[in-house]
Amino acid sequence: MIHSLLARARDGVLPDSAAAPTLAAATDLPALLAVAGELRDRGFGNVVTYSKKVFLPLTHLCRDVCHYCTFAKAPKRLGNPYMPLDEVLAATRESA
Ligand code: SF4
Known part of the structure; x- marks a missing residue:
């Protein structure tokens, strides 16, 4: 069952609501990863993206x-509840 669902997914057919739980419970991780990787590569090639944002908590x-x-x-679990200004500025400068 799982392999037929993966074959259909490889062909671009999404599982319906009845089949989705079976796919979600798949234990054949290598088969699942192979199809996922193939779909990813087909859609995005080997492009790796990343966010250029800087995170200032x-x-x-x-x-x-x-x-x-x-x-x-x-x-009570925070030594300092706010990020010190010098750390904000340092992170901002570093990210620039
Ligand atoms: S607890 Fe606060 S920081 Fe965490 S997800 Fe909820 S709203 Fe966001």
């Missing part, structure tokens, strides 16, 4: 509580 404090988040920290 001015604070790790957050008033929301998204339980998946690993970025926000409780105030």
Whole structure:
């Protein structure tokens, strides 16, 4: 079943909602990676992209509580709740 789904994916056919769980539970990682790599290469070639942005975490404090988040920290877990200005400037200069 999984190999027929992968063959269809290789042909550009997306799994329907009934077949998607089977594909998601695939344990044949080499086969899955082979198809994923082929689709990636077909779509993007060997182009590697990256973001030219610089990340300045001015604070790790957050008033929301998204339980998946690993970025926000409780105030008691932070030595300094705000990024010091000299670190902001150094990171900005370095990124320039
Ligand atoms: S994802 Fe993290 S940083 Fe973003 S709002 Fe949720 S808790 Fe805050």
